[in-house]
Amino acid sequence: MKKGKLIGKGRTAEVYAWGEQRALKLYYPGYAADAIRREAEIGQIVREAGVAAPRVYELMEESGRRGLIYERIPGSALAAMMRAHPRGLFKHAREMARLHHRIHSCSSTKLPRQKDKLEQSIREGEGLLKENTATICSYLHALPEGRQICHGDLHPDNILVTADDYVAVDWSNATIGDPLCDVARTSLIFLSPANLRDISAIKAFLERQIRRWLNRAYIREYCRLAKVSRERVDVWILPVAAARLQEQVPGERKWLLRLIQRRMKSMAAARAE
Ligand SMILES: Nc1ncnc2c1ncn2[C@@H]1O[C@H](COP(=O)(O)OP(=O)(O)OP(=O)(O)O)[C@@H](O)[C@H]1O
Numbered sequence: 001m002k003k004g005k006l007i008g009k010g011r012t013a014e015v016y017a018w019g020e021q022r023a024l025k026l027y028y029p030g031y032a033a034d035a036i037r038r039e040a041e042i043g044q045i046v047r048e049a050g051v052a053a054p055r056v057y058e059l060m061e062e063s064g065r066r067g068l069i070y071e072r073i074p075g076s077a078l079a080a081m082m083r084a085h086p087r088g089l090f091k092h093a094r095e096m097a098r099l100h101h102r103i104h105s106c107s108s109t110k111l112p113r114q115k116d117k118l119e120q121s122i123r124e125g126e127g128l129l130k131e132n133t134a135t136i137c138s139y140l141h142a143l144p145e146g147r148q149i150c151h152g153d154l155h156p157d158n159i160l161v162t163a164d165d166y167v168a169v170d171w172s173n174a175t176i177g178d179p180l181c182d183v184a185r186t187s188l189i190f191l192s193p194a195n196l197r198d199i200s201a202i203k204a205f206l207e208r209q210i211r212r213w214l215n216r217a218y219i220r221e222y223c224r225l226a227k228v229s230r231e232r233v234d235v236w237i238l239p240v241a242a243a244r245l246q247e248q249v250p251g252e253r254k255w256l257l258r259l260i261q262r263r264m265k266s267m268a269a270a271r272a273e
């Protein structure tokens with residue numbers, strides 16, 4: 001079979017139609033075969049746990065690049081829909097919260113532990129975090145453990161909207177842990193200044209304001225469904241921000257460092273009281 005049209009693109013791969021019902025995730029050259037096998041395994045684990053994720057089929061090679069065949073989700077990426085139909089923005093943010101809450105109703109014992117992955121990422125960012133690294137790691141270990149399936153990177157580019165559902169794709173970062181940590185990561189992505197560098201200052205200002213409102217609508221709906229306070233999400237922001245530093249997302253570094261610094265200061269002030 002030959003690959004069909006390009007239906008999506010991310011930081012690790014392009015995704016092409018593969019016949020009518022399937023999609024080929026074609027990784028960029030140099031992407032490790034082990035990471036692809038692991039992604040396939042995680043995809044199977046989350047489906048077995050009852051999550052509505054795309055089915056995973058076989059690994060393959062196409063034009064010298066490694067690929068993985070998935071069930072094709074017949075829909076549009078939520079990010080594109082949000083850009084095309086700004087009127088439905090807040091409904092989409094609430095639906096994201098509902099999807100996230102559904103994901104968190106599933107559990108498994110076969111995925112990596114959230115805190116282990118976070119700690120590893122925080123330690124990888126040590127060059128920037130310096131002496132704060134150890135403090136943030138011990139703070140992380142005092143937070144709740146959790147046993148739920150967490151997506152690890154739920155944002156509008158990793159959600160497809162079909163005729164009757166919202167479906168999360170890109171499960172390679174899934175872990176077992178505290179759902180509120182997963183929510184904190186989504187929130188951080190909403191608030192990130194990334195992708196705002198190539199537009200005018202006024203447009204960037206408006207875009208960030210909209211993202212703040214979307215974040216508020218998303219968190220409010222999630223906290224309502226999970227019956228938890230916002231503060232319980234907020235306690236995760238420090239380790240989640242510290243872990244994100246090593247991803248080196250363009251335009252984020254200064255913002256993350258400032259946010260981490262502020263959180264460290266208020267922690268120290270609270271201790272001194
Ligand atoms: N099973 C699927 N069916 C239909 N479209 C898909 C499917 N999987 C992925 N896509 C589309 O392809 C895009 C890229 O896929 P994916 O997010 O898995 O790539 P990635 O490189 O891992 O992304 P990231 O940059 O988040 O790491 C998605 O945003 C989505 O629009």
Ligand SMILES: [Mg+2]
Binds near residue numbers: 010011157170
């Ligand atoms: Mg993606």
